[in-house]
Amino acid sequence: MVTQFWASTIDGLTVGSIYALVALGYTLVYGVLRLINFAHSEIFMIGTMATYFVITSLGLSAPVGGFALAGVLILCFVAAAAASGGSAVLLERIAYRPLRRRGASRLAALISAIGASLFLQELFALWLSRDPIGVARVMAKSNLLTIGSGTVRTDKLLVFVSAVLMMLLLDRFVSTTRLGRGIRATAQDPETAVLMGVDIDRIVFTTFLLGGIMAGAAGVLFVVFFEITQFTIGFLLGIKAFTAAVLGGIGNLRGALLGGLLLGLIENYGASALGSQWKDVIAFTILVLVLMFRPTGLLGEALARGKA
């Protein structure tokens, strides 16, 4: 049935890593604020645009290797993290905080999120272009090793390893630092957290910042891997990432990683078995099935229960 098992596995893990990084933003914000940040897909898009600007202004005519490559990637990451993190924080300040202050319903925040999403899309469409924007190649995509029908390529390895690394760092942060404890406390019970001396505004700021940084990292990896971006690039990926977050357990950081990787794998296995046109149908069918039998997702809503 699944004819290209290893190829699908490798590709599924690669694209799943990008889903996972974006899913972290959704899951963090939901865990703390119970808000589905629809504009998170545009935060990711901003990350890709920042990467595009960095790569284009560096004027690379050929792929680089070694330390030069590391330098380029780090520069892109810093720019994207700053752009995405900054936009996420700004978004919170402008689109969500005023509603939170007035105790508005969650529906109002949701609508504000959708509006912000459309606004950001159109902003970039008008500023840059509606057409796809190609990006120069920065790393040589050489094959490292072959496993069965699949090939491990340098860029696929980069995406997977970077994503897992970022995830581990975030996990460390949330479980060991004071701010991390604050995040978990707010997710569990905001009112008691305030009584315990947690500064909610600071926590929300940190949550959005962290989610934004993860999306920025995802943006860099996306551009290095696909070498293309567009003002609508966040839309489809955002839906898939949100699905991954729900699949793994919304509000659960490890769930976001698991959900992302799993979604990538399921998509590719399904596509290999039935044809690429069934990719999305299969992914969402699996999501529905999982939610039917485990409504809180595979790993459950752990952030709120005090576990990362």
Next chain:
Amino acid sequence: MVAIVAGLALVAAACGGGGDDEGGGGNASGGTVKLGFFGALTGPNSPQLGINIRNGAKLAVDEFNKKGGTQIQLVEYDSQGDPAQAPQLAQKAVSDKVVGIIGPAYSGESKVAVPIFEEGKIPNVSASATAVTLAANNWQYWHRVVANDDAQAPADATYITKALKATNVAVIDDNSEYGKGLADGVRKALASQGAKVSANESIDPKASDYSSTVNAVKSSGATAVFYGGYYQDAAKLLKQLKDGGVSAKFVTGDGSLDQQLITLGGPAAEGAFATCPCLLATSSEEEPSKKFVTDYKASSNADPGTYSTEGYDAAQVFLKAIEAGKTTAEDINTFIKTVSFEGIAKPIKFQANGEIEGSTIFIYEMKGGKVTLVGPVDEVAK
């Protein structure tokens, strides 16, 4: 109750749409006649093709207006190539009282917009919509100046089997009216020419990740890949195929014939082939084509692209009618049925069902970062 109110609102909107009537069509010589361009000028559906047609049409209209007498106003209807936006835009064109439409540019939007033009009795000449099914609707006001995919698909298959000598082919489409139609035609033609179609895939032009398609093509061992779709997704697909280690030759159709296939695809686009029932003016050595290139460059500040000449010829169809004194939509349509003149690339004469007479398919190769003409398929693939 709500349904009735909604229905009344719709009727009111449809009737009220003609409010900005400028008394355009129907004037004798010395007045202004409105022609419309209908197609993608912006948006995520490869708008360069629409832009090329519009620029070609604009050149023709400007040349006509310089001669004095009846003036033509070219109104632009930007559908973004989206069949969802097309119907209401077509309604607007009808209520704006244009006497002719150059377009619709794409087959998908033609399917939904032309019935509205039929109802509004507006003659329309498409410079680029090649889906075969369009001619089967018994439309009285629809025409096209390009050969349809019944000619293009077998030409693609012939080139793949005879020139590229491939017997194992993967055929991919983008699930659109045009792309799937063309790809299905190629599948049929390949089968009848004895080649094996070892992989059949459909991709989503909006998605970024085509890795499952790449894997399918790789494991099928195909030596040639045919893609039915537009240049934006063709470029993405081409890049991922080459990066995935697929060394098969890439052949595609007129929707992907554009310099942007090379700009977006990068080095991966080198060596790709594309067919077209159109002749790119920049690759022809004939006098009319060379003059067209010079005039087009002066008028639009860019080189002519795919379907620029066809856009010019489509506009000429209407201009010839207006020159002959026909200024109402109905008279123009009757005139079009018998029009016959030398277009830039080919003679323009229509069959009874609106199709153009005669059909040459040309094949192009992306070589050295440029689109270069290989020749007519029946000459280069024997």
